Amino acid sequence: MSHTCYVFDAYGTLFDVHSAVARHAAKVGENAARVSEIWRNKQLEYSWTRSGMGQYRDFWALTEEALDFALASVPGANRNARKALLDAYMQLDCYQEVPGVLKALKERGTRTAILSNGSPDMLHSAVSSAGLDAVLDEVFSVHPLMVFKTSPETYRMVSDYWKIERERVSFQSSNRWDIAGATAFGFDCAWINRTGQPDEYGDLPPSRVLKDLRGLLES
Numbered sequence: 001m002s003h004t005c006y007v008f009d010a011y012g013t014l015f016d017v018h019s020a021v022a023r024h025a026a027k028v029g030e031n032a033a034r035v036s037e038i039w040r041n042k043q044l045e046y047s048w049t050r051s052g053m054g055q056y057r058d059f060w061a062l063t064e065e066a067l068d069f070a071l072a073s074v075p076g077a078n079r080n081a082r083k084a085l086l087d088a089y090m091q092l093d094c095y096q097e098v099p100g101v102l103k104a105l106k107e108r109g110t111r112t113a114i115l116s117n118g119s120p121d122m123l124h125s126a127v128s129s130a131g132l133d134a135v136l137d138e139v140f141s142v143h144p145l146m147v148f149k150t151s152p153e154t155y156r157m158v159s160d161y162w163k164i165e166r167e168r169v170s171f172q173s174s175n176r177w178d179i180a181g182a183t184a185f186g187f188d189c190a191w192i193n194r195t196g197q198p199d200e201y202g203d204l205p206p207s208r209v210l211k212d213l214r215g216l217l218e219s
Helices: 019-023 032-053 059-073 079-089 098-107 120-129 152-162 176-185 213-218
Strands: 005-008 111-116 138-141 169-173 188-192 208-210
Touching: 005 152, 019 032, 019 079, 032 059, 059 079, 059 120, 098 111, 098 213, 111 120, 111 152, 120 138, 138 152, 152 169, 152 176, 169 176, 169 213, 176 188, 188 213, 208 213
Parallel strands: 005 111, 005 169, 111 138, 169 188, 188 208
Antiparallel strands: none
């Protein structure tokens, strides 16, 4: 299939969502990894719950609320680490292969973009701190729609903006639920299964399953 653009989820796909806690693990305490896991899970849960209720709050507010819950629920977690963790989340580490893969895709003449639940300020900070500005054509935030993925209208932002057929979009995400939503919408999807998770949403399979983004350069 000939793709005219490659669109990437941000958190967990381009940016390591656990790098914020990893950077300050000593300050958080011995259960830092558990704090990070709960933080991420609650961040996603809050976005789905808010979308289902029609009670939108931007992703940064949900990120703050999720961290507060994580710090309160993990025994021994240092709540004084809150500010440092939030500051770090605005400048998450990108995965090692990301800059090179995006650059190579651009050199092929394809367009590249992010489509994310993240608020515009979050995404601007993450992209800038990782030095990805020059290898991305667009950064789409769901914020103007006031609804989160997997609502079909979030994926429609891309095809409407670029006025292209859905199947010409290669969509990449490490989140299987996101791949299911994008597949249902009609994108051609690559699931970036970095941690070897079992498959789910069997009726909405991805076109490709890759260990990391480097596999895109082989297809």
